[in-house]
Amino acid sequence: MKVVIAAGVLALGVLALQPRPAADGESAQEPSTGAADAQLDRMIGQMIMVGFPGDDEQDPGVIAVHDQLAKGVVGGVVLYPENIGQKGKLKALTAHLRSATSNPVPFIAVDQEGGLVQRLARRDGYTDIPSAASIAANPSYSAMDSVGRLYGTMAAELADAGFNLNFGPVVDxxxxxxxxxxxxxxxxxxxxxxxxxDYARAFIAAHRRANIVTAAKHFPGHGSSQTDSHESFSDISKTWRDRELEPYRVLAQEGLLDMVMVGHLYHPRFSDGSxxxxxxxxxxxxxxxxxxWLAFKGVVMSDDLEMGAVEDYPIEERVIKAINAGTDLIMFSNVMSENPELGPELHAVIADAVRNGLISRTRIEQAYGKIMLLKRKLVQKDLGGKS
Incomplete structure (x- = not known):
């Protein structure tokens, strides 16, 4: 099913969203023009990450997303199994995507946890990495240096394949x-x-040695849930425990969190409404x-905004709510829709929302600043700073 976003849906008030009141220190939004518009467009582009159909530079979906990266319409892409083939082909694809723009560098992302969530698989010539549970249960990995070597292999293969962002570790x-x-x-x-x-620290350190950004997930904690947020609404209000925040607190304090992925999880403590x-x-x-408490200063990203837990919200509403909530980087897998124009359509939604006062320009500037700081560290190979 194709996901199509109507260009004028915001102006028509289909979402029944009211303009967001200006926060302290913010000015009311006026339509921007000329150079100001171009700068707004550049900032918005960095906030968007999409999946795409295709695994070869001649595929229409790859051609489209390459053009969007080159124009700054999107700031990153995420690859899924349908995009990933044998080593040579994958390296050619990621090199082609990186060639679209060099300033700033695009995020080229993947889910590579090990176990059942392993996009770079043995069948394509990559090392089979055990699951987190298997590693924790194996006496051979009781020493963190051995865990570091294992995740060092993972990170080195990701870097060689052309990735610079891994959606991990799982700290649930x-x-x-x-x-x-x-x-x-x-x-x-x-x-x-x-x-x-301890295990998450070893995972992150290994990736930093390979100059790969990591995204700890799924805040505030998916480990106590009874349902899968990929499929449906996930209520953790009766099962969630305070200690699920502890890994975020410690890792943030140690400056080890580059990104945090917020999950589609309901708990009144972390919700703006019913x-x-x-x-x-x-x-x-x-x-x-x-x-x-947690004091995280880095990039906040969304979990896939195409997942079942949020599918009842129109796409425009998901985007606007997520950004106004403080999300810096929105991510759509595009696996179900396979829409090669999803990136430009999301960009138009955000730009229209800013011009119509539904999102403040200041919120865009804040997100852009955090993303650009992380990308500069990535280019300078200096991921060890405080986050």
């Missing part, structure tokens, strides 16, 4: 072993926050930024 605590998306799939290092933090997931709620991002 395994509080519900029957959880269909975390516990049952072996994606958690365990239920002890210190143990999870059953509104954390990914669309300012309360979630404010708790993540709270200087007296």
């Amino acid at each position: 605590l395994n509080l519900n072993p029957e959880n269909p998306v975390i516990g049952a799939r072996g994606r958690s290092f365990g239920s002890d926050p210190k143990r999870v933090t 059953q509104l997931p954390a990914s669309l709620s300012g309360r979630a991002v404010r708790s993540l930024r709270d200087p007296h």
